[in-house]
Amino acid sequence: MSAPSAAGRNWAGNVIFRAPRFAAPTTLDALIELVGAARAVRAVGSRHTFSALADSDDLLVSVEAIPGAVTVHAERGTASVPAGLRYAEAARQLDAAGWALGAMASLPHITVAGAIATGTHGSGDAAGSLSDAVVALDILRADGELVTVHCGDDDLAGAVVALGALGVVTRVELSVEPSYRTTQVVDRGLAWDAALDDLEAVMGSADSVSLFTRWADPERIDQVWRKTRGETAPAPLSGAHRAGEAGHPLPDGPAENCTDQTGAAGPWFERLPHFRAEFTPSHGEELQSEFFVPRDRAVEAIQAVRALVRVIEAALAPFDARPHWGKVFTADPAALAGLYPRWADVAELRERWDPRGVFRNAQLAAWGL
Ligand SMILES: Cc1cc2nc3c(=O)[nH]c(=O)nc-3n(C[C@H](O)[C@H](O)[C@H](O)COP(=O)(O)OP(=O)(O)OC[C@H]3O[C@@H](n4cnc5c(N)ncnc54)[C@H](O)[C@@H]3O)c2cc1C
Structure with a gap:
């Protein structure tokens, strides 16, 4: 059995955090004090990342206990969201005020700051990553300063999907839009040949399209999950059949953990995620790449x-x-650097914001960050 850890483990259980200290301060002042006194700090969200990305040599800190509510700024079409709020709760509060997000991930259990920090995304040709909705961030830096980075600031691009490397995000301002309704359907057995003959048509056949397969049948895709705004469900895909009963992306997963797949319209936040907030998404024991x-x-x-x-x-x-920064992969620093034209700019930004390396950790070092 693994030794107990002060900081606990990640959702999948494949990472036991080594940080000797964990804190969940209940005020911003307490957070500032903790960060200022720590030798090394990493923020952690709901722990759904599959690597030790959030781990720290000293303090692991969560902002989830700092109270706060969603505030809508209707005049500029944005909402301020406490960074540690889970998407499920942020969405519930937004919808109650008549507003909505344009995209959500497959699971609403993740925190807003943790999700945007790794470039977490939903699905759909017109849908950006969750980080695309960010118009401003409040970040507590290692020097104790609480900095707001806005849309238009040079540093925003590097400060959003920042992997926790620049500081602790305490507030996120997101673009929002008036609340809307969405339908979801699942088709089964789409032939790979038909899908790949015109992949653009398949991916454009609804606002959000996800293909799931176990590769068990080499000729067919197991499931196609599609979501469309409005009251009308997307027509069945040619050659596939509409799933007769509710299912789960994993073959033996419980259907009740998943959002409605009947084609009946419902609130955006009860259709955009695949998984319902009140259940464990997926199995809780898998690894994802x-x-x-x-x-x-x-x-x-x-x-x-x-x-x-x-x-x-x-x-x-x-x-x-x-x-995906939140999932399992093995690429080395040289390979990663070759994939990002602005890799050097990220190093410069981190050096400028965190010269003492307070927010650096072993995982970032292994990736050459
Ligand atoms: C079952 C399952 C389904 C998933 N589905 C999807 C999906 O549909 N789409 C997708 O893109 N990904 C998906 N993921 C991956 C997941 O969305 C990401 O790993 C995401 O980062 C998890 O958010 P979190 O709140 O758990 O953050 P954590 O895993 O706790 O932390 C992630 C990163 O964010 C940083 N961070 C957290 N809080 C803060 C803060 N306040 N300030 C600064 N940095 C912070 C951490 O330091 C770390 O670097 C899935 C994961 C699981 C387990």
Whole structure:
């Protein structure tokens, strides 16, 4: 059995945090004091990242206990959200005020700051990552200063998907829009050949499209989950059949953990995620990897993975695939640096914001960050 850890473990249980201290201050002043006195600090959210990215040599700190509510700024179409709020709660408060987010991840259990820090995303041709909605951030830096970075500031681009490396985010201002309704349907058995013949049509057939497969049937995609704004569900995909009963993205997963798939319209925040907030998403014991390839090479990349199935990173290397920062991958610093034209700018930003390396940790070092 692993030794008990002051800072606990991540959601999947594959990482026991080594940080000797964990704190969840209940006021901003207490947070400032803690960060100022610590030798090394990392912020942690709801712990859904699959690596030791959030771990610290000294203090692991959560902002979830600092009280606060969503405040809508209707005149500028934005909302201020406490950084430690989970998306489920942020969405509930926004909807109660008549407002909505444009996108959500598959699970609403994650914190706003933790999700945007790793570039977490939902799905859909027109949907950006959750970080795209950020118009301003309040960040507590290692020098004790609480800095607001706004849209238009040079540092915003590097401060949003920052992997916790610049400081502790305490507030996020997000773009919002009037509340809307959405439908969700699941089709099964779509032939790979049909999908790859016109992938653009499949991906454009709804506002959000996710393909799930175990590769068990080499010819067919197990499930296509689609979500569309409004009251009308998307038509079945040609060659696939509409799932007769509710399911789960994993073959043996409990359907009741998932959002409505009947095609009946409902509130945006009860359809955009795949998983319902009141249940554990997925199994709680899996590991996930994820890579992003340029859209115009998507068909080739899928074909390469279909051919190999298991040796995924090697198969995706020719496509300059960028790993998801919150998931499992093995790329070394040189390989990562080659994938990002502004890699050097990130190093410069971090050096300027955190010259003593208070927010650096072993995981970031292993990636050359
Ligand atoms: C079952 C499951 C399903 C998932 N589905 C999706 C999906 O649909 N789409 C997707 O893109 N990803 C998905 N993920 C990955 C997940 O969204 C990311 O790992 C996300 O970062 C988790 O957020 P968190 O609040 O748990 O952050 P944590 O894992 O706790 O932390 C992540 C990073 O954020 C930093 N951080 C946290 N809080 C703060 C703060 N206040 N200030 C500064 N930095 C901070 C941490 O230091 C760390 O670097 C999934 C993960 C799981 C387990």
